[in-house]
Amino acid sequence: MAALGPSGGQLRLPAGEWRSDGPIHLRSGIDLHLEAGAHLRFSTEPSHYLPVVFTRWEGTECFNYSPPIYALNARDIAITGQGIIDGQGAAGFFQWRARQRDDQMRLRQMGAEGTPVAERVFGAGHYLRPSFVQFVNCQRVLMEGPRFVDSTFWMIHPVYCSQVTVRNLTLESLHLNSDGVDPDSSTDVLIERCRFTVGDDGVAIKAGRDQDGWRVGRPSRRIVVRDCVYSGSAGGGMSIGSEMSGGVHDVFVERYTMGDVVHGLYLKSNLDRGGAITDVFARGLDIDKAQSVVAFTTDYHGYRGGQHPTVMRGIHISDVRCREAIVGLSLVGADGAPLQDVQLSRVAIGSARTPLRARNAEGLRFEDVVVNGRTLEPQRDTGPETFTDQLRS
16 A cells, blocks of 8 residues: 655656555645656456455445545645556456445444444455545645546545536546546536446546435535536436535536437436535537436335435536437426426427436426427426436445
8 A cells, every 4th residue: 555645746647557466545745747658557356455444335434445546635735747547446346346235235224323433344254345546634636637547446536525627638438337427425526528438437426325424414515516528438428416415515517428328417316315406507518329318207216114205405407419310309207306497498309219208396497499300488398208227335
C-alpha cells in the first residue's frame, strides 16, 4: 500500500508499464500524475487490498476491501495526466459478483437494523467488490485527463465530498455495475467532457440507501453534468438513484450525447427509499436509440415493505432528440406520492412503440413534445410496461 504525503506534491509516473500490488491512498495536497504512455495496472489479488477501510457500499456504510485508489478526509487531491489506469477488474474483483449476494443482503440488513458501523466489517472471507476510485469526505478534488479501464466495481465514486471536478476522463469497462461517475452524498460537483463506454450508468447520482441513508442524512446537491458522451452497453446515460434516500437536489445536465442506451434520463427509486429528488434541469440530450428516452420509476427492484415512497418534484427537461425508442416517456409516480411539477419542452422522438406512460403525476406540462410525428398532450396512458430493468445488483 502506498500512502502518499503528508507534505504534498506530485507523484509522477513517466511513460512505461507500472504495477501496484495494492491500493494507492492519497493524502492531502497530492496529485497522482500519469504522463502520456504511462500504464498503471493494479493487482488482481484481493488480499493486497487489506486491511479494510471505511467505505459506503451501494449506499450503506461499512468497512471493506480498499478501492485501488482511495482517500479519506483529504484536501486538495488530484489524479491528472494522459496515462492509463487499469483496475484489471474482469480478472480480479468482478469474479466476486456471482458470490456477493449473501454479503450484500447481510449489509443491507445491518443498515436497516442500525447495526453500529464499526461492526459492519467485510474483509477476508467476504465478497463485496470495492469501487475503483473512491474519495470519502474529501474537499477540493480534481480528476482530469487519464483513461480508466476495466473497473473493479463503480468507477469514480466520491462520497461525502465537496468541490469535485471530473473533467476529460475516458472511462471504459463493459462488465456489469461499472458505473462511470457516481457522486454520492456530495455537493458542488462538476462532471464535464467525459466519455463513458461502460456496462452500466454513465453518471448515477447517489445519496445513501434506506434507513442508513436517512441516518447519515447527507444529500447530493449542486451537481452539473455537461458535454459528455455515452456509448455504454447497458444502464442509463444519466441516472439519479436508486440509492438516494438522503435526497438529490439542484442537478443540471446539458449537452449529453448517447448512442444505443437502455434509458436516457433515468430517475429510479423504490417504495423503501424515501427521500426526495427535486429541481432537476436537463437540456440538450441527443440520443440515437433507447429502450426509454425519459423514465421515472418508484418501483425499482429490491424493495421490502414499500412504506416510504420517494418525492420527485420540479423536473424540467428540454431540447431532447431521439431517433428510435421502445418507450418515449415513462412518467410514473407512486400511489400517494405522485410526480409533481414535471415540464417537458421541445422533445422530438422519431419513433416509439409506446409514446407515453403517465401515472400518478400532477402538474405535467408539455410544450412541443412530438413522438411518431404527432404532438403529445400530458394525458394518462394505462398501457403495459414495455421495458424492464436489465441490471440486477
